[in-house]
Amino acid sequence: MITFSGVYKYYNEIPVLQGISFHIDKGELAFITGPSGAGKTTLLKLIFGSEVADEGEIKVGDFELSRIKNSEIPRLRRFVTFVFQDFRLRQDLTVFDNVALPLRILGEKEKEIKLKVMDVLRDVALRHKVDSLVRTLSGGEQQKIAIARAVVTNPQIILADEPTGNLDPEASQEIINLFKKINTRGCTVLIATHDPTLFQSSSYRVLKLKDGKISQ
Amino acid sequence: MKRHIQSAIKDIWNNRWSTFLSVLTVAVCFFIITGISILLYNLEIFTKKLTTKAAVVIFLKDSITEEQTNYLMDQIKKMGVFSKLQYISKDMALKEMKDIMEPSLVELIGYNPLYNTIEAYLKDEALTTVEDTVNKIKSLQFVDDVYYPANIITGLKIIRVTLWNFGIGIFILLTVSVLFIVYSTIRSFYWKKTEEIEILKLLGATPSYIRLPFLIEGAIIGLIGSMFSKLFIFIVFLLLQTRHIYEFIPVLTQIVIPLEIFYMLPIFGILSGVVSSFLSVGKIKYQ
Ligand SMILES: Nc1ncnc2c1ncn2[C@@H]1O[C@H](COP(=O)(O)OP(=O)(O)OP(=O)(O)O)[C@@H](O)[C@H]1O
Numbered sequence: 001m002i003t004f005s006g007v008y009k010y011y012n013e014i015p016v017l018q019g020i021s022f023h024i025d026k027g028e029l030a031f032i033t034g035p036s037g038a039g040k041t042t043l044l045k046l047i048f049g050s051e052v053a054d055e056g057e058i059k060v061g062d063f064e065l066s067r068i069k070n071s072e073i074p075r076l077r078r079f080v081t082f083v084f085q086d087f088r089l090r091q092d093l094t095v096f097d098n099v100a101l102p103l104r105i106l107g108e109k110e111k112e113i114k115l116k117v118m119d120v121l122r123d124v125a126l127r128h129k130v131d132s133l134v135r136t137l138s139g140g141e142q143q144k145i146a147i148a149r150a151v152v153t154n155p156q157i158i159l160a161d162e163p164t165g166n167l168d169p170e171a172s173q174e175i176i177n178l179f180k181k182i183n184t185r186g187c188t189v190l191i192a193t194h195d196p197t198l199f200q201s202s203s204y205r206v207l208k209l210k211d212g213k214i215s216q
Numbered sequence: 217m218k219r220h221i222q223s224a225i226k227d228i229w230n231n232r233w234s235t236f237l238s239v240l241t242v243a244v245c246f247f248i249i250t251g252i253s254i255l256l257y258n259l260e261i262f263t264k265k266l267t268t269k270a271a272v273v274i275f276l277k278d279s280i281t282e283e284q285t286n287y288l289m290d291q292i293k294k295m296g297v298f299s300k301l302q303y304i305s306k307d308m309a310l311k312e313m314k315d316i317m318e319p320s321l322v323e324l325i326g327y328n329p330l331y332n333t334i335e336a337y338l339k340d341e342a343l344t345t346v347e348d349t350v351n352k353i354k355s356l357q358f359v360d361d362v363y364y365p366a367n368i369i370t371g372l373k374i375i376r377v378t379l380w381n382f383g384i385g386i387f388i389l390l391t392v393s394v395l396f397i398v399y400s401t402i403r404s405f406y407w408k409k410t411e412e413i414e415i416l417k418l419l420g421a422t423p424s425y426i427r428l429p430f431l432i433e434g435a436i437i438g439l440i441g442s443m444f445s446k447l448f449i450f451i452v453f454l455l456l457q458t459r460h461i462y463e464f465i466p467v468l469t470q471i472v473i474p475l476e477i478f479y480m481l482p483i484f485g486i487l488s489g490v491v492s493s494f495l496s497v498g499k500i501k502y503q
């Protein structure tokens with residue numbers, strides 16, 4: 001599903017990723033970990049097509065990201081969705097309108113949209129907040145809305161960047177369980193985190209990122 | 217589509233004062249553009265009237281036979297610059313003369329001093345090349361001389377060319393201004409929504425999805441601008457009538473306002489609005 005072969009990425013000639021190679025299968029749930037500044041976010045952005053690798057090949061589904069055209073990126077982003085560290089929610093809109101946005105972009109009917117949004121809000125246990133403005137929600141609630149928006153279109157791959165960044169351990173576990181649930185439906189999930197407690201007691205694959213290289 | 221239109225209207229409402237100002241400026245530009253179009257249109261009508269009156273008169277040699285006359289007329293017809301040719305024999309001309317003059321006076325001369333002539337009426341578009349045409353006809357066999365109203369035609373030619381150049385110049389200038397006004401208005405809308413647009417890009421929105429609300433906004437500005445300019449024209453029209461200005465400048469009563477303008481204007485408005493907002497949003501880059 002995701003294949004990196006010999007990927008290099010530099011920012012202003014400073015290397016961040018130095019010859020990364022790995023493969024993630026369809027339906028896998030994997031963690032990327034490493035100290036702050038290791039390049040976890042950079043790696044996810046490469047998969048999402050918002051950064052371009054300086055060397056090497058990245059294959060995501062049928063997309064060859066080293067040769068992808070600007071006009072193909074929207075299609076890629078329907079295949080892969082991203083839960084951003086800073087959520088990237090529309091603070092001025094309601095929970096409903098935020099979660100509905102990707103469906104509206106796809107041009108779905110408003111009736112369909114309503115059903116799907118309600119479904120996914122039930123998954124994150126925030127159905128009662130459907131008409132609240134996002135800016136009135138707590139950090140943990142906004143995190144869940146960001147996840148809801150990422151799954152509502154049923155993507156093949158979900159990338160999550162520090163999805164438990166500012167949550168207490170209990171809320172963090174809840175979020176991880178949510179991703180596990182999404183994963184059991186066949187969606188490939190890749191989570192970047194520097195919190196080892198999230199995966200310590202599980203059998204999921206962990207990619208350790210250090211000095212621009214990966215050790216598994 | 218409904219959602220895009222709603223979003224466009226909301227944007228316009230949120231920026232109603234800047235939108236209003238640009239709509240007004242667009243309206244003034246369209247008003248002047250329309251005025252110039254009406255002027256040029258009337259100029260064309262005027263020239264047409266004049267040219268149909270201004271005939272080229274071709275005097276034929278006395279010795280010409282009927283066959284040769286027909287041949288000559290064919291040749292002149294083939295030049296393709298005349299809308300109508302009329303042969304007037306010297307006998308016919310004499311008869312006409314007797315109608316307007318005392319016949320006995322005409323008899324006094326004792327012979328027919330008139331020429332066989334061809335009156336040739338120019339096509340509108342041939343007006344500008346009348347000298348060439350006349351020279352060409354003069355060189356034809358059996359032609360004695362050619363007369364044409366040189367002063368009127370060359371004078372008209374100069375006025376026409378000057379006014380057209382002037383009109384087209386202003387037309388282009390104002391069209392560019394309209395494009396620029398809509399361009400910068402939409403650009404400011406776009407900048408205010410960068411955050412929103414960034415999110416749309418991350419959620420997989422296509423360039424056309426992102427552009428559409430702005431194109432609709434541009435179209436609305438162009439459309440309302442053209443409506444306002446129609447209103448201005450209407451007001452001017454009313455003022456002219458109520459203030460008896462026609463009595464002072466009688467030429468004004470002759471002015472024809474082509475009705476096409478009233479549907480061309482909104483089309484032109486929408487088109488220029490869409491084009492400039494398209495340019496304003498530019499390429500949507502995802503990386
Ligand atoms: N747009 C950019 N321009 C320049 N340098 C950048 C840019 N983005 C990231 N970097 C640098 O690349 C390195 C890796 O950044 P990245 O955000 O991928 O790290 P991270 O592993 O996600 O860290 P954290 O755990 O703190 O989120 C950092 O040193 C960062 O300063």
Ligand SMILES: [Mg+2]
Binds near residue numbers: 041085161
């Ligand atoms: Mg990061």
